[in-house]
Amino acid sequence: MNYLNIEKEILEKLSNWKLIISKYKTKNRKKAIIQMLTSFLPFIVIWQLLYYSLFHSIIIFIILLIINAFFLVRIFIIQHDCGHNSFFKSRASNNIVGYLCSMFSFLPFKYWAKTHTFHHGHTGMLDYRTIGDLPTLTVNEFKKSNKWKRFKYRVFRMPIITFIIAPVYYLFITTKFPFIQFNNRKKTILILLKDNFIILASNISIAIFIGWKYFLIIQSSTLFVFGIIAFWFFYVQHQHEINYKQWKNNWNFLLSAIKGSSFYKLPKIFQWLTGNIGIHHIHHLNSLIPNYNLNNCLIENPILTKYASIISFKDSLKMISNKLWDENQNKMISFTEFYKLYDSN
Secondary structure, eight states, rough: OOOHHHHHHHHHTOOOHHHHHHGGGGOOOOHHHHHHHHHHHHHHHHHHHHHHHHHHHHHHHHHHHHHHHHHHHHHHHHHHHTTTTTTTSOHHHHHEEEEEEEHHHSOHHHHHHHHHHHHHHTTTTTOOSSSSSOOOOOOHHHSSSSSSHHHHHHHTHHHHHIIIIIHHHHHIIIIITTTTTTHHOOOOOOOOHHHHHHHHHHHHHHHHHOHHHHHHHHHHHHHHHHHHHHHHHHHHHHSSSSSBBBBBGGGGHHHHHHHHSEEEEOOOOHHHHHTTTTBHHHHHHHSOOHHHHHHHHHHHOGGGGTOOOOOOHHHHHHGOOEEEEEEETTEEHHHHHHHTTTTTO
């Protein structure tokens, strides 16, 4: 069955998708509070253990660091849901908790939520690839590029840049300055200033209390590992081989959610630590579904996953070679495939 027939079938079989997912949008205060307790408390305890481990064992420090980075991912998913106004019923509660999470994640709450909302409305739309998405060239665009542009793109797409350098730049530069301009530039700048003031004021206060040296070592190391994990998940969610990317005139929201977002099927402990964000195809169907309801929606409605790209951790490692969007084949391809198929020079 070719991709056009598959897309037609998806549109037919999932024509009632709004009805299917409607009940899962219900917020549950008890679940939300339990998730907060099981995220913030372990993070704070392990953070303190990281402090003590600095004086005893670097190996223990590294092990604890990786574990706590995953708890920071879990905290960030709460912030992410609060940005969607999906964690609590109350907008005020979402805002308070969202700002609290941002003190830990180092990501500006309102500003990031605004860019992420844009991402949800334009995922897989080739006209918009600069906000909330990993820059991706099409085969035709890469083919028409001069040597310098090809070189820059290939460098950016090197794993060490994409998964190590880019997360650091994103955390400390991209999200700290108003590079993205929305309709009201002045309002955007004020939002970002407020967000970053809350982040910096809280972090500086803690640093003064426990000491700059140890705070910077622990917090910067945690953020570094957190950024790598976050970027890896985002990559797997939208850079899988059998994908959906279309120009605005031919773009379809349902197809973008089901085919343009993957289901990263991980062991339960990692699914828990990452707040079910691997169930990304359902999250993109409706961002108002709290992360604590995503797994039930997945289990109770297998039709939603029938056409999605299900990716295991082993599968995801192969995706590192996905670099260009091939409009002829409707899939991501590697540079090797490009030169073999389209440019033998």
